[in-house]
Amino acid sequence: MSTIKILAVEDDPIYAESLDFVVQELGYELTGIADNATDALRLLEENPPDLILMDIEIHDTLTGIELAARINRNQRIPIIYVTAFKDKDIFQQAKLTGPVAYIIKPYDPVSLQSAIELALFSASDQPKPAQEVLTVDAFFIRDNTRLVKVKLDEILMVEVDEKYCFIVTGRKRHIINMRLKDLQEKLPRDEFVQVHRSFLVRKSAIDEINTGDQTLRVAEKTIPIGKTYKDHLLATLNYLS
Template sequence: MDGTKVLIVEDENIVAMDIKYTLKNLGYTVSGIASSGEEAIKLVEETSPDIVLMDIMLRGEMDGIQAAEIIRSRHYIPVIYLTAYSDSRTLQRAKVTEPFGYILKPFEEKELKTSIEIALYKHKMERKLKESEKWFSTTLRSIGDAVIATDNDGKVIYMNPMAEELTGWKKDEASGKHISEIYRTKDENSERSVDTLIRVLKEGRIVNPEFDLILVSKNGREIPVNESGAPIIDDSGGKLGAVLVFRNITERKKAEIMIKRRLEFEKTVSRISSRFIGVIDIGMAIKNSLKDLENLSGAERTSLYLWDRDRIKMEAVYESKEFSKPTDLRKISPASFPWLFSKLSKGETILIKNIAEFNEAPQEKIQFKKAGISSLIGLPVYTGEGMEGFLCIYNFKEGEKLLREDLMLLKILSGIFGSGIERQKAEDELRKSLERLQKSMKGTIHAISKIYENNTQKPSRFGRAPGI
């Protein structure tokens, strides 16, 4: 009671003074006495009482019920009605203002004290509850997971903003509707519909699907989600409803795809690298490797361009598939593609994700489009003598998802091709040298045999030639 301030609202001065005297005897502080509703509102704002004792029938245009409603809405201060009226109409009006007590005149001192203490305690508990609800509501609005709660019939009673965003339903329009209408999911593999919250309501236990789901939003958008459902249980063990927590796993799915692609890239690099170890037919190894690259990138074609003998043009010597149109760029030259060759000669990797948006070389863009090229990757291929050609990947499907690490792996592959070309050139040169040596040896043997033949036909000083 120490420090508890009470505002008295009573238009009968004698009654008001009697109440003031009683309150002081009980240990309360009277912050003021008002005789009208308007004055009561003003004193509440000036003195900030802890509780208001409000007579219902007041002089003036505003009665106690109207004043109490304004005080409750503006200041959330508990009000106890003091009145001699107990008719049903007055009670119904008073109930709307959510009073913390209703005392009929005349009343006992003990009754007044009890009503005040109960009202103060109730107000304290309600304030704590409101603060807890506000904290809980703020937390649910702020978390990254989506939350939907239902009653025992599966009707939606709460949705947080993330749930609104993912489902496409606003809380107000979803409230009261069955969860199956608001939250529609299916197995990402079998297309079978999944009703996790319905299972929770039926079985009364936590349900965690062992597989990811596809959420079909209000506008038909499909979103990969992971979810968990649980029953809402009160202190006595009674079931109040169920809550579903789910999250958008689009980014996780993208990461899984990227990891899978990375592993495929690494496996392809390893397979191609192994293919060139101890291989006899370098050309076949290159062609098979280009086919692997085509499958990995989802490209229409991959080609390995090499200089011609005069180093004037480059030709697609090795291809994952044959050129099919007259406009296909089977042969290209620095004169017709200066930008392309300038970049490659500097050792740069060329990545054009969308030819339509490529504006660095307008004339080359026209030729690319005529050849039906929508995207390309070009990597220079080096041997010990310098740039020998370049690896080209046409119309790949994963352009937007290519990472720097992917291009690094492609550079490794271009290096492997360069080593293969260098080895093939060395083997070709060795073969030619052997052919020249064989030809030379064949001529030498022929000459020796002729000499021997001539020698056997000459007469000896001692008679006939040997063997005759």
């Protein structure tokens, strides 16, 4: 059995040393410690890890959350945030990147050890939902007595109104009785991004983002950008500043 490899992204030397100690004590291989996003991405490419321990405030223009979002675009590696941030908004932003744990500094090494072991166990034991949804290219939605086929590549956005979701294509607006969270799990996660608690949009369908009034446009419709979703949205897009 190959040794489990862990990458640490941490800019505080004291905590970096602590992470190194815990990882070595568990018998895992520490592939490196990066204090910035550039070095982290380089180490990630040179020696892909099985798990990432991620600080949020690092020496870079990217935060740890933005770095995690960028990593998620290309691969699915379990991420544990190890941070001093207790702010609720920061936690909500971090949650959007799908971490397996969020540990507050100063932490108990035993708690960190438990989080690492649970994350690795879950990653090896659980099926990957993203792989399953990519094998599906369409939904069938009930319309009175008919079942109407809606191709995934035709969906522009999903809008929530109370307990109903509206699936919007270029031709029609379909209504289904399903929670947004459940519907989101059935869509290719690398093609859609949640921009508001009531809106999920196809990234390639976004025509314009107005950072002034916090809105974006999809198919001539203006959509609000929620405060807790803005950073994740920008981190997932390919844009030139």
